[in-house]
């Protein structure tokens with residue numbers, strides 16, 4: 001028989017109702033459909049099975065089967081994944097999708113194989129924006145001297161420094177209280193995470209910067225993958241890609257709705273004029289240069305792919 | 314063997330004190346930097362967490378040796394010496410089994426993470442999982458040694474408890490009642 | 501079925517006299533076998549990652565602060581201040597114990613260091629003045645358990661991490677309920693002291709009071725730093741803990757000059773040892789918590805408690821009775837660790853405010869420290885006061901009852917907890 005009875009534990013960090021989890025649920029539905037209910041996908045939202053990096057390690061050991069997470073978080077395993085964190089890499093989601101679904105995105109996923117992981121597809125979490133507790137960011141210079149929480153990675157620290165902000169490395173779980181209490185002035189988040197994390201309660205201002213895109217890598221434990229037959233593998237691959245199409249739409253519609261909601265809940269939204277964005281882009285150039293050396297040829301390939309997508313219109 | 318283990322535990326305790334001091338410095342310096350210089354030490358949080366993990370597992374191994382882990386002897390204290398000895402042997406075998414499993418699992422995870430880089434420091438994540446390997450290896454030797462002493466009858470009937478009732482009681486022993494200013498008699 | 505496997509294996513192994521942490525690991529192994537997913541890595545992964553938490557770093561720091569305060573003379577000065585303030589009223593020494601306990605509670609995170617200091621300083625005085633030793637010991641035990649309710653609190657830190665809640669909010673929500681626990685035993689003591697009719701110590705002069713205040717002032721700055729720091733926005737709980745430790749260190753070495761190099765090493769070692777024991781337990785509990793989630797035991801619990809789900813008060817009373825029963829036999833940390841992953845989903849499903857529940861849960865666990873047969877704080881008082889356990893147990897009864905009454909009042913009138921929590925939450 002081509003399909004065996006199996007259960008897939010599919011944890012993820014976001015809470016139920018978040019587009020990330022909607023994706024997991026859709027994937028579960030598709031897999032059930034395609035396997036006649038033989039393969040069960042069990043979602044564990046809300047990080048109940050542990051934080052992302054612990055889950056990755058568990059998958060490499062074969063005790064958890066699947067997850068979905070920020071692709072750049074996998075940089076500890078495959079350093080080239082950090083290329084997704086390059087500031088202002090993509091101008092819009094069309095470019096991001098074209099590159100992620102194209103050969104460069106595939107190449108990055110395939111690199112995960114040597115680390116005991118199989119990459120299936122990229123889902124969406126949108127662009128990162130900046131929200132601040134009290135001081136608004138209405139122009140590029142407003143970053144000067146602000147205490148900005150950074151994702152604790154070297155690239156992100158350098159990026160915030162390049163904008164003139166003071167980077168404060170801090171675990172994600174502490175950020176709500178830190179904003180509430182003024183330990184930090186602001187942080188960055190995709191729109192989808194702002195209401196989910198109740199950040200509207202502790203930040204008065206939101207600034208649309210689109211400074212980073214956050215593709216979500218859907219990955220499988222290779223130990224589990226190698227136990228599957230070719231038919232089963234194809235079903236999972238197809239289901240993940242089919243979900244990507246659906247999930248991206250859900251996530252982007254939701255992000256638009258979210259922005260309206262954020263306004264309704266009293267946060268002031270600042271749209272930076274193009275010349276201010278251009279300033280930010282200019283100031284962060286040295287960061288890209290520095291990490292181009294570190295990450296090697298993948299950066300060139302990425303830039304070429306972005307150019308191609310941009311030209312394709 | 315007992316002397317050798319005692320020495321090893323004293324060494325581990327020196328390390329624990331150094332680690333706790335380093336954790337205080339790292340976190341305190343980070344707070345100070347934020348308010349005095351409007352910046353932070355990037356590696357502070359990650360390093361402090363890893364030291365914490367090592368402190369926990371080194372200390373847990375020492376506590377196995379000193380039988381300082383929390384538990385209850387509500388049932389075993391009501392048994393005769395024979396029953397107590399049987400409980401102790403079964404208990405130690407179970408603990409040894411869990412320790413061997415831990416050793417194997419921690420080893421597997423350490424190997425998997427040999428060249429996975431930590432997000433901030435870039436240190437191999439294997440260093441993190443190695444805390445479990447060192448704990449399980451140390452504890453395994455201690456438990457095997459204890460088991461042999463119980464089985465060979467080298468352990469007196471009065472020394473058969475494996476646990477203490479409460480962390481708080483441990484703390485009382487730790488409070489150095491004799492040295493503390495609070496506990497000195499004041500007219 | 502999975503619930504039975506989990507609890508059955510846990511209790512069976514504990515009964516053999518195996519440490520609770522190991523019993524949790526072994527019940528994890530039993531759950532893995534039952535779920536047909538046995539893999540040593542699940543054990544190792546969850547244990548090691550279980551200790552990897554920045555919020556939990558507050559534990560060694562608060563532990564350190566508490567020990568430095570006792571050894572460095574801060575606690576003694578606080579008790580002295582309380583003595584000059586309320587010592588002269590009828591039954592004064594008892595009220596001194598309560599006031600000092602509330603002040604110390606704002607300085608330290610665990611019941612034990614506080615109770616030990618109170619018992620060492622006040623129990624001999626109370627006995628000498630002619631108070632009934634059993635009642636005096638009982639009062640001090642029940643005053644000591646205010647420590648984990650008024651912030652800082654190691655119990656709130658562990659619960660906050662296990663339940664994924666804001667530790668700052670829990671801290672601030674604990675202040676008023678902690679003070680109410682003090683009020684409840686003050687009323688009970690007033691009733692006891694009225695019948696004892698013992699001459700209190702003479703009233704302190706204003707000069708004496710001012711001198712005591714100046715001496716203790718250095719110590720009293722600490723709770724102000726911690727509470728204002730948390731509320732007004734200066735640091736996170738972990739940072740507050742490190743600030744407390746460094747501050748206590750500075751005061752006891754530079755101002756009081758009562759802490760030498762050798763003692764410093766001892767204090768660090770003892771904080772490190774206690775931390776390791778607590779944290780290994782926390783880490784081991786993560787294994788069974790992970791498997792409890794995978795096996796969906798909370799879902800089974802919700803189904804089991806279905807008849808109560810419609811009535812929050814009834815559900816809470818049922819949960820509180822359960823926690824009381826567990827608390828008679830188990831210490832605070834393991835109770836929090838074992839019960840939180842099972843109870844929290846039920847509490848959330850019933851729509852109960854998790855912060856409010858957290859306060860009730862920690863109060864219940866704190867009172868568990870003075871309920872027989874296993875009442876750690878009773879042991880501490882008996883140990884320090886060189887008294888028999890059953891004597892202390894008898895003496896604590898009126899005060900324990902008063903505290904349970906306050907707890908159930910909070911169950912029936914949630915506003916007692918939620919309204920003040922709201923004051924602190926809004927700036």
Ligand code: NA
Nearest residue numbers: 605647650652
């Ligand atoms: Na306290």
Ligand code: NA
Nearest residue numbers: 828868871874
């Ligand atoms: Na008890």
